Amino acid sequence: MQIKFASYNIHKAVGLDRRRDPERILTVLREIDADVVALQEVDRRYGRRMAVLPLDVIQSTTDYVPVPYSMKPDSLGWHGNAILVRKGIELVEAAAVPLPVLEPRGALRADMMVEGRRLRVIGMHLDLSGLRRRHQVRSVLSHWADCAEQVPTVMMGDLNEWAHRGGCLREFGADWRVLAPGRSFPSRRPMALLDRIIVSPEWEVQGTAVHHSPLSAVGSDHLPVHATLALPKK
Numbered sequence: 001m002q003i004k005f006a007s008y009n010i011h012k013a014v015g016l017d018r019r020r021d022p023e024r025i026l027t028v029l030r031e032i033d034a035d036v037v038a039l040q041e042v043d044r045r046y047g048r049r050m051a052v053l054p055l056d057v058i059q060s061t062t063d064y065v066p067v068p069y070s071m072k073p074d075s076l077g078w079h080g081n082a083i084l085v086r087k088g089i090e091l092v093e094a095a096a097v098p099l100p101v102l103e104p105r106g107a108l109r110a111d112m113m114v115e116g117r118r119l120r121v122i123g124m125h126l127d128l129s130g131l132r133r134r135h136q137v138r139s140v141l142s143h144w145a146d147c148a149e150q151v152p153t154v155m156m157g158d159l160n161e162w163a164h165r166g167g168c169l170r171e172f173g174a175d176w177r178v179l180a181p182g183r184s185f186p187s188r189r190p191m192a193l194l195d196r197i198i199v200s201p202e203w204e205v206q207g208t209a210v211h212h213s214p215l216s217a218v219g220s221d222h223l224p225v226h227a228t229l230a231l232p233k234k
Contacts, residue, residue: 001115001231002206006034007123007156007195008224012041013052016188016218022053024219026062029084032211034226036112037064037084038123040158042076051076063087067110069094079106081123081157089114097122097143099136107140111151117231118149124157126168133161133168141171152202152231158222159196172198181225182210187217195225204230 008029013022029037044050053076058064064084066076068091076082078096085091090113097107107124122140126133144153155176161167169178179197183190190210197208206228216223 001117002228003036003114003119003230004034004226004228005036005038005121005154005156005197006032006211006224006226007038007040007158007197008032009040009125009158009195009220009222010042010052011220011222012044013220015220020052021219022057024215025053026057028211028213028216028219028224029064030062031213031215032224032226035086035089035114036121036154038121038156039077039082039084040123040125041080042082043080058084067091067094067108069096069108069110078108079125081106081108081125083108083110083121083123085110085112092118097124097140099124099139100132101127101136105136107136107157109143118151120144120147120151120153122153122155124155124159126157126159126161128160130167133159134171137168137171153200154203154229155198156196156225158194160194161196162192162194164193169196176200177203177205179205179208179227181208181227184210184223184225186221187219187223190223195222197225197227199227199229202231204232206230
């Protein structure tokens with residue numbers, strides 16, 4: 001079973017041209033054509049935390065449905081984190097992942113069934129503080145360990161970690177494989193590997209990449225990253 005996962009900090013759909021353009025973001029998602037997508041910064045930060053990607057437009061113009069978990073009626077996810085799954089993938093459950101925070105940050109977990117196998121995805125957006133990031137990764141791993149059933153897992157998002165191997169990445173230890181698809185920030189001239197995909201041991205990595213297209217180069221201050229993963233037959 002082969003599945004494509006992607007992570008994209010969409011910067012509230014505001015591009016380098018300073019225009020908020022949700023359709024541009026949705027077009028980039030169609031270009032990537034992943035099966036599961038973790039999005040960061042999908043809500044406006046204050047007030048009603050309205051989603052910058054309208055739910056009806058997602059469902060009518062893409063092959064995705066959002067995991068139904070929202071802070072407020074007009075929002076799309078948890079503290080700006082949302083997970084989209086390709087239509088036909090069965091959602092089993094969703095939950096917010098509590099993080100120690102000084103500023104609005106969050107993580108969202110979704111368990112799903114794909115071809116009869118249960119999978120777990122955690123999308124996250126970590127803090128700018130290195131110490132806080134390490135504490136947050138520990139919280140994510142603790143939440144994962146407390147889940148009733150241990151299943152193949154993919155964690156992904158904007159980790160805000162500039163180190164290639166150190167910092168909060170050390171918290172994952174030997175049991176996790178931290179993938180660095182490539183430099184994804186800033187999108188105009190990428191220098192940093194801020195966007196990562198972390199996988200549990202069951203997965204075989206078929207390939208990783210940064211999605212760099214004319215639209216993704218201006219649609220956000222981050223470029224999307226993706227990984228194609230495979231699960232061997234039981």
